[in-house]
Amino acid sequence: MLDHGRALLRSCCLALPLLAAAALAAPVQADPSGTDAATRLLSVTQGEGRAQRVTVHSGAMRADMGLTVFPARDPDAPAPVLYLLNGSAGGIDGSSWTDHADLAGFFAGEQVTVVVPDGGEGSYFTDWRADDPALGRQRWTTFLTAELPALIDAEFDGTGADAVAGISMAAASVFQLAVAAPGRYRAVGSYSGCVRTSDPVGQAMVAAVVARWRGNPVNMWGPFTDPAWAANDAYLQAEKLRGATLYVSSGSGAPGRFDTVEELDGNPGKLADQITLGGALEAITARCTHQLRDRLRQLxxxxxxxxxxxxxxxxxxxxxxxxxSWPLFRAALNR
Structure with missing residues (x-):
């Protein structure tokens, strides 16, 4: 995660002037194409421990999508679903919930199905208006809100009650998904993210994240002047979040209980990165999170x-x- 954070900060400093010019001037070609074969479940195989590896075909993405699923305590009884989204690296290179959190152990006694999708690096888990030369076809909003839930519910006996949580980049995406599909999620968890994406600072952050993966933000929401940026800004569209259980968190950026050599396998270099780069990134998200708190209070x-x-x-x-956040999610999913 820190390697990705270092690259993100470098992108902010070096790439944004060029990105800003491109995003203001580059033409956007609408993508008129539809989907290919129908979205469907392809395979379910046993993974390590309680984990199952699931592959589905997404008609919107025109691709086979991988997931890790942790079935509910009683797989023969109906269960709600918690979707966990990864950060800007999309779960690659050891950057996934499945690599860093004991999902199997923590949820072993819970009647909930936990789903961690693969991929999505630099995508903001949104529907891009045009295919990108580097990132390809990105139709994450459609996949996550319209295609995938029905397949998961059918295979794992879902109750139709869903929650979604995400970190870093995805901490903004989870709110964008909730805005795009009001009522889809009973609970939303946002950990260390910047929800505001259409003001100059937010656009700079989004452009830097996308550029880290060689994508062009113009292919996502158009030039910076395009109304799509505001339409996908959950800070501006916050009224559509009303009724969902919301949990939002951020650190201050100052070193804390988990910023020790012992927590990082005795590696002082990793600790230095975590304190400097990880601290700088978290200080930014703290500012963003305070802004969101003030916005929700106003509404x-x-x-x-x-x-x-x-x-x-x-x-x-x-x-x-x-x-x-899980106790709040559990209550919302079972109400």
Missing amino acids: DIPATFDFRPTGTHSWKYWEQDLHN
């Missing part, structure tokens, strides 16, 4: 905010955020 939309006095942009804190 009188209930939400739980957890502002940790310390903590960097790193996995141990996100695992703890998941644990802290």
Whole structure:
């Protein structure tokens, strides 16, 4: 995660002037193509421990999509579903929930199906308006809100009650998904993210994340002047979040309980990166999270905010955020 964070900060410093010029001027070609074969379940195989590897074909993405699924405590009884989205690296190179959180152990006694999709690096898990030369076809909103839930519910006896949570890049995406499909998720968890995406600072952050994976943000939501940026900004569209259980967290960027050599396998280099780069990134998300709190207060939309006095942009804190938010999610999923 820190390697990706270093690249993101470098992109912010070096690539944004060029990206801004491109995003203001580059033409966007609408993609008129539809889907190919119908979305369908392809395979379910046993993974390690309780995990199952699932492959589905997405008609919208025109691709076979991989997932890791942890079935509910009683797989023969109906269960709600919790979707966990990865950060800007999309779960590659050891950057997934399945690599850094004990999902099998923590949820072993819970009647909930946990789903972790593969991929999505630099995509913001949204529907891109045009295929990208580097990132290809990205139709994540359609896949996650319209295609995948029906397949998961059919295969794992879902109740139709869903929650979604994400880290870093996906901490913005989870709100965008909830805005795009009001009522789809009973609960939303956002850990260390910047939800506001259409103001100049937000656009700079989005462009840097996309550029890290050699994508062009113009292919996502058009030039920076395009109304699609505001339409996908959950800060501006927050009214559509009303009724969902919301949990939002961020550290301050100052070193905390998990920022020690012992937590990082005795590697002082990793610790230095986590404190400097992870601290800088988390300080940014703290500012964003305070802005979102103020916005929801203005609209009188209930939400739980957890502002940790310390903590960097790193996995141990996100695992703890998941644990802290789960009681709220459980109540929302079972109400």
